[in-house]
Amino acid sequence: MPFRGSVVSAALLLALTVTLLKTGPSQSAVGADTKPVPAAPLVRTAASGAWSDGKTWEGGKVPEAGARVQIRTGHAVTFDVKADAVIRSIHVAGTLTFARDRDTTLNVGLIKVQPGDDASEDGFDCDAHAPNPDPSKPKPALEVGTAAEPIPAKFKATIRLHHVDGLDKETCPAIICCAGRMDLHGAPLAHTWVKLATHAKAGENTVTVPGDLSGWRAGDRVILTGTFHPDGNEKTPTLTTTAQTEERVLVSVRGREERGATLKLDKPLAFEHYAEGEFRGEVANLSRNVVVESADPNGVRGHTMYHKHSAGSISYAEFRHLGKRDVLGKYAIHFHLCRDTMRGSSVVGASIWDSHNRWLTIHGTESLVVRDCVGYKSVGHGFFLEDGTETHNVLDNNLAALVLPGKPLPKQMLSFDDNMGAGFWWANCKNSFTRNVAAECSEYGFAFECRRAADFDPVQPVLQADGSRKKQDIRTLPFIRFEDNECHAMPFFGMNLRGLTRPVGKIMQFAEQNKALAKEAMEAIPDVDHPFHITRLKVWDTRWPFHAGTTGVYIDGLNVYRSTYGMWRSVTDRHSYRNLKFSETSNRDIHMPLSIGMPEEEVNKGPAQGAYYTGIGGMLDDQPPHTVVTDVHPEGNLLIVRGVTADSGPVKRVTVNGRRAYSLRGEFAEWETVLELPAPGKSVTISAAAEDAGGRAERNPHKFEYRSPGADR
Template sequence: MRKSRRLFIRNTSLAALGMVFVSATKKKTSYRASEAISCSPEAIESITGTITSVRSGNWSDKTTWGGVVPDANDTAFIASGHIVTLDTNVVVAGLNVSSGGTLQFSAAKSTTLQSNKNVVIEGLLKMRPSSAKVVQTLQFINVAESKFVGSTMDPVASDVGLWVMGAGKMDVSGTAKKSWTNATDSVKKGATSFTVKDATGWQVGDEVMIAPMEQPNFNPTDWDDNTATLIDYFLVKFECRIITAISGNKVSFKDALQYDHTAVVSNIDSSLGNSYRKWTPEVANLSRNVKIQGTKGSTDAYASFKRAHIFIRSTAAQSIRYMEGKYLGPRKYQDASRPTLVTGRYGLHFHHCEDGSRGSVVEGCVMAHIGTRCYVPHVSHGIKMRNNVAFDALEEAFWYDFQDISHDCIWDKNLMAAIRLNGVSLSSTGMMLGQGDGNKARNNVAVYANGGELHNNGGCYKWEADAEGVWVFENNIAHSCTSGIFVWQNTSNNHTIIDYDSFYCHEGITHGAYSNSYTYRGGHHYKSLLFDEATSSNTSGVVFQDLYMDAGGANHCAEVIDSPIPSNINSTNKFINCVFRNFKISAVQLASVMMDSNAEKQYKIIDIICCDYASGQPYFFDNGSLYPLKSQSQIRVQPIKGQCFQTIGSNSKQRSDINVFAPKVYGTGMGLMGSYYNGTAFNNFAFKRLDSMIMFQQWSYDKAASPTGVHYKITGDQYSIRWAGQVEAQYSESYTFYLQGSGGHRMWLNGKLIIDSWTDRVDNAEMVLSKPILLTQKNKYDVVIEHYNSGGSRGCTLLWKCPSLPVISIIPQCQLYNGSSTTARTAPLAVSAGDDITLTLPLNNTYVKATVSNDADDAAIAYQWVKISGPASYTIVDPDKSSTNIKGLIEGEYVFRVQVTDSNGNTAQDNVKIIVENDEAQESSNERNLSITAAPNPTLNSFKIQVKSNDPSPINLTIYNKWGVQVFARRGLTSPATVTVGDNFKRGSYYGVVEQGNEKQSIKLLKL
């Protein structure tokens, strides 16, 4: 182990940790604290112009402008209702497009608009060339980066760029082409052509970039203060060329390549399954025929560039496709001796659009030679960014502000290449995976998208401390970088990393900080160390499962180090079904980075379960004199076949035999499907998602770990959730299931209710459990879980226990499946006994009916009505039918229950309350003013009711049938009143109530 890598924690003094939910934040570089733009109102610069359009027409037509065409000294203003077509090359001193106005570039003619001042769009900017030969360019010239102020939410004259404000909209669509692809094989030094997998849309004259396929040095950069230039010795290996000829997918160019770009092959055979990878160089096309850009500098020094920016704060969805953005993202000397970013002035920046940005698409674009961040959806929701390229940029490629929230963002199939240090901070990042719900990162590739010192808050894909968002993270790749994945979080929420590959990374995975519950599933790693510092915060463990790790001749495939949080024998760091190959010393090394004198030094426990490490050593204890391991350090091994063993202490050779300590069966499940509702009754659907595990103990608001509570679509304290799918048994034993958390819980297994605790608890620590249930190993069982909460603490966790799992443990993701093996209901059997009923004597009977729902095969075969509470006088006429009359009631409050049973033995129950009131109005009617007569009209099946009163106040009349169901009402009658009640009423007995003020009188009507 390299001692230099221990320096990052050697003398650190950490705050004492209590509960695992308390974050221990890694120290940040100082400039981050003030990066976020304040959201307070700014003084809005009203958009005007020196020359204003007077009608729609071509830009070059002076009648469009009232007689004078704007020139380099004018600020053009396009008024509402006018469409101005840019049909010639122009230079202006700014352009403003009013709400309702449109600037559209000629679709049939190449044109360029240059401006040395802001372009503000409150209407529409339309750039849609009709063919690949038409080039449309918006360029900012003579930009003074040193005058930028940054941090405002509205246009300021000094910060020259494109501003899309109000309800402004970009409708930008260059000619579609393959944004980036891969070479079909290695490309050698000296080559003047190569073949790619897909060159759709590529043209002669396009600029292409081919990426390096090797590992950079630890510190391949330097800073030249004389020229204010970042010197990057690895950047030159990203070779850019101009296509001179193209034939199918073969591209040719004039200048020969100066470096090899060699394909990387890793082939791992194992009894657990084979994994073959052949990674070939990425090739990006950097040219588009729609361009929005600043101005390239006179030299390659960043200080010589004239960079502008794109700032969007609009209520309208944007459509930005196949756009070329270059020389954007300004820098200036501020508080440091080196130029730093200008806050809020990035390449493409959506700023506080909130729900206004929903439906926005950024597709097939390129951001190249950017002075800071490239793609920024900041507090802007529902934006899809796919098939884009970020090349040669500083800080981060995809990013938004620390502890700010963006929801439902999709980052898919993007390439991040050469995302570099800025000369100020210690690292750079491809994607910062920040806070928010519904965010997804899939199929992205990061090449040299992280540099700098290891463990200094940077990685190609980064999860920062105190800024937690649970992302869908699948099928992403990192290579040729310092750290591929960098996690520095303390959380009990489960994060799942699926099928992530890395190669030629100093560390393919850097996992910290001290206490969390991440699960890594699948993926292939070549010459990329797995470095783990974190300890699990609960029984789910920190899990690495189904990984293929090819050390490529390095000492170890994985390394686990100590930290301030100790392990627990029930919450270990687990390697499950992993395959390790081509290591010199061991598959996994346990080491220390903390001096023995450090009071916060703790120990780790590692489990290596059913892994294939060929004939090599499964583990090694690095027990140096300066950084000795704690005596409680422990590694347990349960091999695929053979005797289990362990080492406790620090000597790898001192092993002892132990019993089997873990399951041998691990499934392929990805979780249960959860349907979430506002309210506690499952009747106000909010959203659906696949939950990797039911392990939610941080739903109560926390700015760092749970800033939106359950989810931003759950709008209050009251909610209900139904999870459905299957659970797979790991043993043929009797299992007990547990649900932990506040609120109410129910659980069905194969349609049978096994947990029924529909009580609103207040404590997340409370548990309810099932009776033991015999399950068969490898069998899957349909499962439905319901949970509700009406306030206070929020949480729900699904656990199990069996004789071979003596500790109550969270059910792991791999044993939970979305979907069902049968046609059983996706929601449990349910029954409703109807709304509560109030009767007024002399009416003493009513009708009740049971309504069954979620019975998949209509197999409800038995009903049973019983009285739960109330007076002794009653008769249930048909207690075994779905509907029945209940009669003989007296004054008081009754509760009746119906239970329904289906053909599978599943049951459901519901109660109905019946309140019977005495008619006090009738008893004293002789003293009152109301006089009522009623006569039936059998011919018309109606009643004629006459009401008289000495009181002029309004009279209300209500008629009920013999079951107590209201069938007629008339409000606000004035005495005397005659009312014909009913039109073709069915024959039977009816009952009426007349109310006036506080007086009430009952009428028993004759049968019709």
């Protein structure tokens, strides 16, 4: 940044030179060397048409390198080229669709999907003067495939994000959706990740896996997760030098049916990857045919985000080399303060890898479905729920592999989060976590961290079953569901439930930390009928598999294998356990359990009056289910409706417009039904709701308008 005045001391110049030599081009010095560059004239569409057709544009000329582009309201442009020219910015007020019959590449500094005529170049905030969107009007849209018609497997669509002189390095390059619709959909894979079928030995270049690998092809990039935890050092995380997750390229895939396949790799494995009995490492595919990437991973990286009132989903797309290191809010994928305005959106089958700042952040957002995704190599937490107000989100069957330590971000929402690296991190348990796996994360596999701080009151407004909001202490809210999750190869914590945290760069002082832990636990005690209910958690090859710093925990199934401890230094007041299994622990199965003592107000009540004396018998399911419609598309004269339902207990039925859905998995964890397709151009109100086995009916159905494609008859 230029100095004011005519004299600068030699000492100051020397200090500045040393600072620049130390920091280099890092993201922490964002914007310091940006020079004003005159903005190019705005190139606007004249009509709908192909990007490559001069008649689509005012002036009759296709946008060139450095152009500022605006696709005007009512215009639909098909991007149909592989272009090397870097477009400065694109404001999508109409529709920008990528061709599905060829390879396409767009090099760009900023894409902003936003209604109106404002073509501002802020890569984070939306237009402050934009009115709330009119639901009767179509949203501006970026379409790289759709859920019903993804980009076919034989073609590839790439958006490459470049730093362009004159754009703010802190907010750009970026793709930003402001009350628009952003859909990115690649060719589906039968499985995005699978378990190893047999032990993979160092020096071998073939591995065998079970299951259907339809969609996996020669040339795809894959990872094999680490399965042996390093000896954790209490002062310094070690995964930066000892990680055993390996990256390879597929040479061939033999056998693709359910009975399994053999994968030939481009070079031999450097490490063993364990696969015996129920404990097996993973093989994940990182390659997709829809790609969003940074043009210069070693320079200024890009990010993507959705804002409130936006729409759209992501499926089988690849996000690579994104995320701005040490910069708040600039993540590979970011849902930013959407609240419940994006109910129905999902991220399915995505590959998010080599992110310098988290993979996927859910911030102030409810009802998002994240399923079958692969996160690999993140700086700081991987799958991250940011401020403690996020509820009713569903994270299912995701793989978090190799999370590296980060550091607290400037002006972050929760100051107590040291960002040391969790596969899954949250501050409010009122969400659903099922079938997820975390492997080789620098600090935690799964981490629930929430406490009172000088700058944070844990009593926050929380979405209720009827759609209203009520202030509640988020430290005590139970899971909707935490079931069938797994972590392995952790140098430190497998699961940390509101417990101790390692001080950065220091040895843990247990006497002092336990006092603080007991005080925090005493201040926020979960209701006896609504404990933190954990079902079938599997942890192996981990130093501290399970640690809790809270009362009110009910564990039904904990399987710990080949780890240093079993349950480590946990508060155990009002805990109940069943189906615990500890195998080949090198130290103690249950190590130094703690008690915080009786709350003062309960001391003199006695068993007859004191609720604290009541044991934890299980989870009382007294809340109705929560339903999200994730896909609506026509097939012939029918309308296919699919969705998910989450509940703490069994779900009895799901109905859509009065018609019963049938379950595709579990107790309506995924479901489908069929309606009649409205006439072309006509609309129908879709209303989906569930009822649980106890007869509790959903009070806030997922309701929205669906318009049939085509013109009115």
